[in-house]
Amino acid sequence: MRTVISFRGALHGTRSKWEYVLEESGRKRFFPYTAERRKLPGRIQSAIFSLxxxxxxxxxxxxxxxxxxxxxxxxWIDYYDGAGQLLPDCNGQVLPGQKRYYDEVVYVNRLAVSAQLAFVSKGAVRVADISLRKITARQAAEWCDRIAAQLPGLDFQAPQDAFRDLPRTALALQNGTPWNIVMLGDSIVNDTYHSVFQALISREFPRSRTNFVNSVRGGTGCWYFCQEENFQEYIQELQPDLLLIGGISNLNYPSGLDDLAAVANRVRSAGCECAIMSPGPSLDWRVQDASAPAAHLPASDWLQSDDRKYLKIYQQERELALAQNLPFWDISIPVNQYRGQSGMPWGHFNRDPIHSNTIGKQQLGRIMLEFFKTAKMPPDCGPAKHASS
Incomplete structure (x- = not known):
C-alpha cells in the first residue's frame, strides 16, 4: 500500500496543518485547529492533497x-477535478461515545485528481493517527468481504435476464472493452456508488476495464437532469456507455415520470444503454420502540409497511420501466425486506435518518454485484422481465 497522507498522534496544533472552519451568516472563516477548538462543533479539514x-x-x-x-x-472526503472544481463527496459515520478505530475503503473515479479530508461534528471531536493509503482492487474487494460478513443471510439473486437489454455492456465486462458507467441521481445513488461494489465487479470480471462515475446532486431527479444545460453537464459530458438512473427524488415534481422517461429515451437514442435502479433505502421505515431505541425489532414486511411514499415511487417507476421497455433493477425489495427481517435495532443500517452507513452501503453493493453477475448469462436466458420483482 502506498501512503498518500498520514498523521501520527492527536490531530491538533500547527504541526497538523488542519483547519477549523467557522461558518457565520453564510460566510466561512478558517482558523488553525488547536487543542481548544477540539471542544467545538463544526468542521475540521486537511489541506487539499494530490491523490x-x-x-x-x-x-x-x-x-x-x-x-x-x-x-x-x-x-468526510471532498474530491476535486483537474480544474479544481468540487466533485461529489464521500462520507461515513463516526459513532458518538468512546474512542474507536475506523477502517474504511473508498473508490475514487477517473475525474478526481485531489482530495480533502474532513470531520464534521455536532460536538467535540478528537481524531488521531490518520492514514490514507492507495490499495489494489483486490484488497478493496477483500475489505468488502469483511464488511459483508456482518450481513448474515444476505442471499439475494438478481433476475437472470437483468442484462438482456444491455448486451454491449455485458460484452464489455467480459472482453475488456473500456466502458464508462455513469450513475445518475441523488445522495441515495451516491451511497450505492460508495459501497465500493466496483471492486467486486473487478474481481468478478477480471478482464473488465470499467470506469464508474457518480453524477449526483442532493435531492435531485430527472426533472432537473432533463433540462438541456443540466443534461449536458451531468450526462453528456461524461460520455456514458451505460447510464444507471436511480434515487428517491425522481418523482419530486408532477412531471417526474415523464422527465425520467425523457432522459432514458434521449440517451438510448444516442446509443447509450440505460437501466432504471429502483429507489434505494432512506428513512428506516421499521417501527421504532421509543422506550428501547437500541432494542432488536420484530421481523417486518416492507411491502405491508406504512412506507407509502416510497412504495408508491417504487411501483410508479416499475410501471414506467415496463411501458418504456427499460431494464428495471429492483433494489428496493431486496434491501428493504432484508432490513425488515434482520431484527436489527432501528437505524442499524444508517449513518443519519436518511443515508446508509458502511454496513448499509455494503448491503447495496452486494445487490449491485448480483445484478452485474447476470452479464455472464447467455442472451437467450428467457423472456425479458424488465420490471420483475
Missing part, C-alpha cells in the same frame, strides 16, 4: 483513524 493517481484512471484507498466524538459526527 497520487494518473489522470483519467480510477483507484481505491484505505482510510484509517481513531476518533472519539461527543455527538453525531461524519468522516
Amino acid at each position: 497520487d493517481k494518473a489522470v483519467g484512471t480510477d483507484a481505491y484507498y484505505r482510510l484509517t483513524f481513531t476518533c472519539e466524538a461527543e455527538k453525531h459526527c461524519y468522516w
Whole structure:
C-alpha cells in the first residue's frame, strides 16, 4: 500500500496543518485547529492533497483513524477535478461515545485528481493517527468481504435476464472493452456508488476495464437532469456507455415520470444503454420502540409497511420501466425486506435518518454485484422481465 497522507498522534496544533472552519451568516472563516477548538462543533479539514493517481484512471484507498466524538459526527472526503472544481463527496459515520478505530475503503473515479479530508461534528471531536493509503482492487474487494460478513443471510439473486437489454455492456465486462458507467441521481445513488461494489465487479470480471462515475446532486431527479444545460453537464459530458438512473427524488415534481422517461429515451437514442435502479433505502421505515431505541425489532414486511411514499415511487417507476421497455433493477425489495427481517435495532443500517452507513452501503453493493453477475448469462436466458420483482 502506498501512503498518500498520514498523521501520527492527536490531530491538533500547527504541526497538523488542519483547519477549523467557522461558518457565520453564510460566510466561512478558517482558523488553525488547536487543542481548544477540539471542544467545538463544526468542521475540521486537511489541506487539499494530490491523490497520487494518473489522470483519467480510477483507484481505491484505505482510510484509517481513531476518533472519539461527543455527538453525531461524519468522516468526510471532498474530491476535486483537474480544474479544481468540487466533485461529489464521500462520507461515513463516526459513532458518538468512546474512542474507536475506523477502517474504511473508498473508490475514487477517473475525474478526481485531489482530495480533502474532513470531520464534521455536532460536538467535540478528537481524531488521531490518520492514514490514507492507495490499495489494489483486490484488497478493496477483500475489505468488502469483511464488511459483508456482518450481513448474515444476505442471499439475494438478481433476475437472470437483468442484462438482456444491455448486451454491449455485458460484452464489455467480459472482453475488456473500456466502458464508462455513469450513475445518475441523488445522495441515495451516491451511497450505492460508495459501497465500493466496483471492486467486486473487478474481481468478478477480471478482464473488465470499467470506469464508474457518480453524477449526483442532493435531492435531485430527472426533472432537473432533463433540462438541456443540466443534461449536458451531468450526462453528456461524461460520455456514458451505460447510464444507471436511480434515487428517491425522481418523482419530486408532477412531471417526474415523464422527465425520467425523457432522459432514458434521449440517451438510448444516442446509443447509450440505460437501466432504471429502483429507489434505494432512506428513512428506516421499521417501527421504532421509543422506550428501547437500541432494542432488536420484530421481523417486518416492507411491502405491508406504512412506507407509502416510497412504495408508491417504487411501483410508479416499475410501471414506467415496463411501458418504456427499460431494464428495471429492483433494489428496493431486496434491501428493504432484508432490513425488515434482520431484527436489527432501528437505524442499524444508517449513518443519519436518511443515508446508509458502511454496513448499509455494503448491503447495496452486494445487490449491485448480483445484478452485474447476470452479464455472464447467455442472451437467450428467457423472456425479458424488465420490471420483475
